[in-house]
Amino acid sequence: MRKITLIAAVMGLSALAYAQTPKPNKLHVFDGSTEYTSRGTIGSNEGEVLNRIPGKHFGYLRPITQVRYVLQDQNTKTPEYYSFIIRKADPANPVKPLVKIDPKTGKDLGIIYETGKMSYSGKGSGSAGAWIFTLNLPKPVIITKGTFFYGIHFRNVPPPGWTKDGGSCHMSGGYPSPRICGEHYRLGHKPQMAWCVTYKNGKPDPTTIQEPSINRSFRVWIKVQNPVLQPYTIDPAAKCAAKKGKPDLGFAGLWPDLVDLEKYGYLANFGWHLREVNYPSGIGMVFIASTQLPTPITLPYGQWFLNPGDPWFTVLGGQAVTLNTKGEGDTAALNPPTVVRQLMVGTWLYAQGVAIDAKTGAFGLTNWCGTSF
Numbered sequence: 001m002r003k004i005t006l007i008a009a010v011m012g013l014s015a016l017a018y019a020q021t022p023k024p025n026k027l028h029v030f031d032g033s034t035e036y037t038s039r040g041t042i043g044s045n046e047g048e049v050l051n052r053i054p055g056k057h058f059g060y061l062r063p064i065t066q067v068r069y070v071l072q073d074q075n076t077k078t079p080e081y082y083s084f085i086i087r088k089a090d091p092a093n094p095v096k097p098l099v100k101i102d103p104k105t106g107k108d109l110g111i112i113y114e115t116g117k118m119s120y121s122g123k124g125s126g127s128a129g130a131w132i133f134t135l136n137l138p139k140p141v142i143i144t145k146g147t148f149f150y151g152i153h154f155r156n157v158p159p160p161g162w163t164k165d166g167g168s169c170h171m172s173g174g175y176p177s178p179r180i181c182g183e184h185y186r187l188g189h190k191p192q193m194a195w196c197v198t199y200k201n202g203k204p205d206p207t208t209i210q211e212p213s214i215n216r217s218f219r220v221w222i223k224v225q226n227p228v229l230q231p232y233t234i235d236p237a238a239k240c241a242a243k244k245g246k247p248d249l250g251f252a253g254l255w256p257d258l259v260d261l262e263k264y265g266y267l268a269n270f271g272w273h274l275r276e277v278n279y280p281s282g283i284g285m286v287f288i289a290s291t292q293l294p295t296p297i298t299l300p301y302g303q304w305f306l307n308p309g310d311p312w313f314t315v316l317g318g319q320a321v322t323l324n325t326k327g328e329g330d331t332a333a334l335n336p337p338t339v340v341r342q343l344m345v346g347t348w349l350y351a352q353g354v355a356i357d358a359k360t361g362a363f364g365l366t367n368w369c370g371t372s373f
Helices: 313-318 338-344
Strands: 025-027 036-038 047-053 064-073 079-090 093-097 111-114 118-121 129-141 149-156 167-172 194-200 220-224 228-235 269-275 283-289 293-298 301-305 318-322 326-328 348-356 362-372
Touching: 025 228, 036 326, 047 079, 047 093, 064 079, 064 118, 079 167, 093 194, 111 129, 111 220, 129 318, 149 167, 149 220, 269 283, 269 318, 269 348, 269 362, 283 301, 283 313, 293 326, 301 348, 301 362
Parallel strands: none
Antiparallel strands: 025 220, 036 167, 047 149, 047 194, 064 129, 064 167, 064 220, 079 093, 079 111, 079 118, 079 149, 228 269, 269 326, 283 318, 283 348, 293 301, 318 326, 348 362
16 A cells, blocks of 8 residues: 555546446545555455445445546556456355356356456656546456455556555545544444455465455446436545545445444435536435335336335435536435434434436435434
8 A cells, every 4th residue: 555646647548438328326435635645465466356346235226337537656657557357246245246267168157247458657757647537348248246346457467565656546444544534434344445366376266255354345436327316425524634524435325323333413405416427417216114015016127225114214305406507415314313323223224215316207216224323
């Protein structure tokens, strides 16, 4: 892990463009802050740095057509090589990525998708540099359901002591390490959102799958062909001024603290963030339930997962959202009274919404998402 020294440029990178409308919407599990740039546990080896999308928290994601990420190079004179990769979850332990090499074919059965080898950097002065990349996938990647992992496969091996040279990925880390502006999730919970796979002799080694320290999340977005809904949380007593009273869209939103386990006033308020870039200045409605239907209802325009007979659904009704000119907006934050907070500890809430184009009346169903209390 190395502190960030420079963010030098914004540049686009595309494979064969997959032409499709509507435009995809981003989904990410980091909070937007950047504490360090990192190669995780792979060090001076070829390997992968991965984020986890937990199947208990997200479902009904339509095809992935685009990705976005921030990569750094410690020596911009030398080129760095990488690919974008998506992995299955290990059936025996779904919190971990699956690496399984077929002894007959040598094929890695854990890979859902991987791009070809790509390069960046190599034309600089030799100082450190970082870039934001946007990659259009040659064809959409379909994730039917459940947990999956996505990230960067660093394909070349930096010299020993990689901090003098080598590719890395920007990341946010867990509060309180590396600093108080890190990702702040419920005390005592272990998010396990980032994982690393080290390669030996050009092949991923299943024995090297590790979760890096400080509960980090790598700065890699996916973009999907549906309106995106994800939970947020607000810490009204945040020790970090940049986060106080502001929505956190990282994994703190997946595991909020309702009852101030840290005893400094962290009584999380919570809500949901809706994105539909195709409906700028549009509107939305978000519905909440503590249960999902055993079988989703198939409608002409998508699938519905929430139980409309659930007490939360009945009491709260639809939560209104006003989308800004970028097609993003938040529900009002919920701030339950003390007795309700205590009753909610150990429970889940699920949400699904609809985004509406205020000009044409067109609309689309979001994914569903879950919040664990």
